[in-house]
Amino acid sequence: RLRRVALRQSYAFALLLLVVAVSINYYLQPNFFQPGILSGNLLLFVPLMLVAVGQTAVVIGGGIDLSLGAIVSMANVIFVSLMSQEPSPSRILLALAAGFLAGILAGALNGFCVAVLRFQPIVTTFATSFIFAGLALYVLPEPGGAMPPGLVNFFYTNPLGLPMVLWVVVISLLLWGLLRSTRYGPYLYATGGQDLSAFVSGVPVSSVRFISYCIAGLMAAAGALALALSTGTGNPIGGTDLMLQSIVAVVLGGTRLSGGQGGVVGSIIGVVILSLIQSIVSFSGAPS
Numbered sequence: 001r002l003r004r005v006a007l008r009q010s011y012a013f014a015l016l017l018l019v020v021a022v023s024i025n026y027y028l029q030p031n032f033f034q035p036g037i038l039s040g041n042l043l044l045f046v047p048l049m050l051v052a053v054g055q056t057a058v059v060i061g062g063g064i065d066l067s068l069g070a071i072v073s074m075a076n077v078i079f080v081s082l083m084s085q086e087p088s089p090s091r092i093l094l095a096l097a098a099g100f101l102a103g104i105l106a107g108a109l110n111g112f113c114v115a116v117l118r119f120q121p122i123v124t125t126f127a128t129s130f131i132f133a134g135l136a137l138y139v140l141p142e143p144g145g146a147m148p149p150g151l152v153n154f155f156y157t158n159p160l161g162l163p164m165v166l167w168v169v170v171i172s173l174l175l176w177g178l179l180r181s182t183r184y185g186p187y188l189y190a191t192g193g194q195d196l197s198a199f200v201s202g203v204p205v206s207s208v209r210f211i212s213y214c215i216a217g218l219m220a221a222a223g224a225l226a227l228a229l230s231t232g233t234g235n236p237i238g239g240t241d242l243m244l245q246s247i248v249a250v251v252l253g254g255t256r257l258s259g260g261q262g263g264v265v266g267s268i269i270g271v272v273i274l275s276l277i278q279s280i281v282s283f284s285g286a287p288s
Contacts, residue, residue: 107217192259
């Protein structure tokens with residue numbers, strides 16, 4: 001019975017690991033649950049949280065995206081390069097539109113190569129990651145630039161009295177729930193579970209996979225914006241570490257790399273677990 005429950009709730013192990021990590025953190029850091037400290041710690045992982053949501057959609061559909069870190073870097077420098085210290089509203093809208101469009105187009109390129117040309121996802125996205133990383137260095141050869149102080153301050157505030165990280169989690173879960181309530185949701189799980197059976201049943205497998213990579217590109221751009229707001233500047237290699245961390249978070253959350261099982265809830269829990277593990281290492285006094 002426990003095994004059946006664990007299979008239905010793919011993030012059951014992640015919840016158990018989360019309780020253990022929280023307990024250890026509280027032992028090492030007694031003020032761990034103070035709202036300011038807890039919110040500040042989790043806010044740093046908003047970029048990874050958004051990237052992990054996009055990676056989840058791709059993995060559930062039976063693929064994988066090794067270029068998300070490079071897409072984050074590319075969108076990050078686009079956001080920063082098109083803004084200034086005191087940009088006009090139209091300038092801000094232009095920068096946001098350009099950054100998100102770049103993320104979607106990057107995801108569309110990956111989706112076209114994987115879903116239409118039938119290239120292997122791991123090879124394709126590894127190759128395109130060099131293209132996106134090169135574009136990031138072309139736009140901004142070295143770290144620099146600055147985000148508008150007003151936007152940065154808003155990122156670190158608590159809108160309507162709720163921490164920004166909570167808003168990100170709630171909006172991500174609402175969007176994921178909306179996605180699953182449409183026809184695309186079951187199609188995505190069917191494609192990742194057994195693409196041939198799904199195709200025979202009338203599921204447009206190629207379109208489903210193509211859209212999943214576009215979603216991943218969009219979420220990577222959102223993560224790039226969060227990264228730019230959290231640091232206040234641009235970095236052409238700022239998203240490099242997010243790629244592997246997003247995969248780890250997805251797997252920790254119970255999403256199978258073979259596809260067809262998992263969800264955003266588990267991936268968000270996986271991101272929190274990763275942040276808590278890093279906190280444990282820091283507060284335990286372990287030598288570097």
